[in-house]
Amino acid sequence: xxxxxxxxxxxxxxxxxxVDEGLRAYMNKVYGLMAVGMLVTAVAAWAMSQxxxxxxxxxxxxxxTLYLSPLKWVVMFAPLLMVFAFGAALxxxxxxxxxxxxxxxxxxxxxxxxxxFVAYTSFSIIQTFLVTAIAFAGLSLxxxxxxxxxxxxxxxxxxxxxxxxxxxxVNFFLKSSAMQFAISALGVLIFAGLTAFDTQNIKxxxxxxxxxxxxxxxxxxxxxxxxxxxxxxxxFMFLLQFMGNRD
Numbered sequence: 001x002x003x004x005x006x007x008x009x010x011x012x013x014x015x016x017x018x019v020d021e022g023l024r025a026y027m028n029k030v031y032g033l034m035a036v037g038m039l040v041t042a043v044a045a046w047a048m049s050q051x052x053x054x055x056x057x058x059x060x061x062x063x064x065t066l067y068l069s070p071l072k073w074v075v076m077f078a079p080l081l082m083v084f085a086f087g088a089a090l091x092x093x094x095x096x097x098x099x100x101x102x103x104x105x106x107x108x109x110x111x112x113x114x115x116x117f118v119a120y121t122s123f124s125i126i127q128t129f130l131v132t133a134i135a136f137a138g139l140s141l142x143x144x145x146x147x148x149x150x151x152x153x154x155x156x157x158x159x160x161x162x163x164x165x166x167x168x169x170v171n172f173f174l175k176s177s178a179m180q181f182a183i184s185a186l187g188v189l190i191f192a193g194l195t196a197f198d199t200q201n202i203k204x205x206x207x208x209x210x211x212x213x214x215x216x217x218x219x220x221x222x223x224x225x226x227x228x229x230x231x232x233x234x235x236f237m238f239l240l241q242f243m244g245n246r247d
Contacts, residue, residue, distance in 0.1 A: 049118065086101055164190065198224075
């Protein structure tokens, strides 16, 4: 009996070690995809700003077309439309095609937010990015390591996110600075919570689907990277409204 228990314990330990190793590899893939996506966005935003801003700080003809003409609406809403398209097409795409689509989305997002180089100083953008990176790392680490079940936060956070979207649309017409301040403050809190929540959810997805085929896990990793990418980017954009120094 003791030999049987020893074998069973050893087998359980081996399976647990294999799951832990697989989880680490999976999370490294998620963070790796997200980091490359963020790099693509940063390069695209910077490159577009170089074309849009003249050396004297004024907008070039291309910049006026990009930011002041009706084209700005296409640039603004293209990433949102692509997110919906990505979610709808993910199951039909190969892992390689889904990865490429994620990076294309990241590049389009870079074009969409390139206006920040017109509105804010480069130093404040870099400073805010570093603060966001530190905060994101801490929040994601908490979501990964905590034993507390964060699933109860999901409904609350999604309701808050919907509220922010509606308030932002309303304030687009009202142009209230007080309302914008409140939206930014709530945005920071909501995306801070979503960072921890999504990280735990990505971890739990792997633990529940660890025996799935590589194709499924590959697509799940891409979707997880997209979720964390959006959490990071939105956290950065809301923090920039507090920390950014305007040109």
